[in-house]
Amino acid sequence: AWAGPIWNWSFDAVQVGADYDPQAGFLLRSGIRRYFPNIIFEPRPQGLGVRNLHFGFSADVITDLDNRIESRFLSADVAGVRFRSEDQLTLFVDSSFDRVPAAFPIGPVSVAPGEYSFNDVGINYYTNDSRWLSASGYLLKGDYYGGKRLSSSADVIVRASRHLRFDTIWQRDDLDFKGGSFVSNIIRQRVGVSLTPTLSTNAYVQYNDLGNLLSLNLRFNWTYRPGSDIFFIFNQNWNSHGLTNLSFQDRAVILKLTYLIQI
DSSP states (O other): OEEOSSEEEEEEEEEEOTTOOOTTSOOSOSSEEEEEEEEEEOOOOOSTTEEEEEEEEEEEEEEETTOOEEEEEEEEEEEEEEETTSOEEEEEEEEEEEEESSOEEETTEEEOSEEEEEEEEEEEEEOOTTSSEEEEEEEEEEEETTEEEEEEEEEEEEEOSSSEEEEEEEEEEEEEETTEEEEEEEEEEEEEEEEETTEEEEEEEEEETTTTEEEEEEEEEEEEETTEEEEEEEEEEEEESSTTSEEEEEEEEEEEEOOOOOO
16 A cells, blocks of 8 residues: 555455355355455645545456456546535446346345446535534446446434534435336434543434335443443334334344453
8 A cells, every 4th residue: 555645556455265264253255356456646736725636446356266257346536626625526437247146136126147237427525524514425327237226325414512413314226127116215313422432322223115124223332441342232123114104023132341451
């Protein structure tokens, strides 16, 4: 990796053997090689309230151990600008390839096995998140596993005080396949309360209209000494055919303790 005032670049490579078993860990794929190149160019013109322009390219390429491509994601930030206010706006294009070995569902539609290549174009934005009110999101349009996709997301953050924060996210996907068309909405609401520098709690609610699922996550965190924490977590899910028609699905209560031993 290299980080400079105008140019930034990095390259990561990972190989996971076919017989690798993480035991207590989690692994999406084994028997692969994965490559992550990334390059960013940010010149700093004078005037117009601009801090820097932004151009970039990144990739995520996965092959099997015989170097046959299983999936490939390429993304180019064609033109971007960061203002002195720290607000940002970027135009991007993406290109994807995925080798699907077995059918899998996207909502009510099943994607058949095969090789899929698709592209999209979009714009994303960020406002300065140090303000009491900030926002971020994106809008993209393109192909998607043999169909068409229009996807958007908006995230609004309100810092009511140094102790209280509200974070609202709305993600919408309009998908059109030969086997059918549908719209998916996911709405997330997070409320964070920091009572003291060592004591905080978060309430997180998510509603997925396509999956008919309402979820609640409550987390209490006490850092009783530096590097050592106690977490108390409560999770509950409801089957939701509309927010007024709920039926219980499952519940979990979790207690986690960490203790840092310094040698």
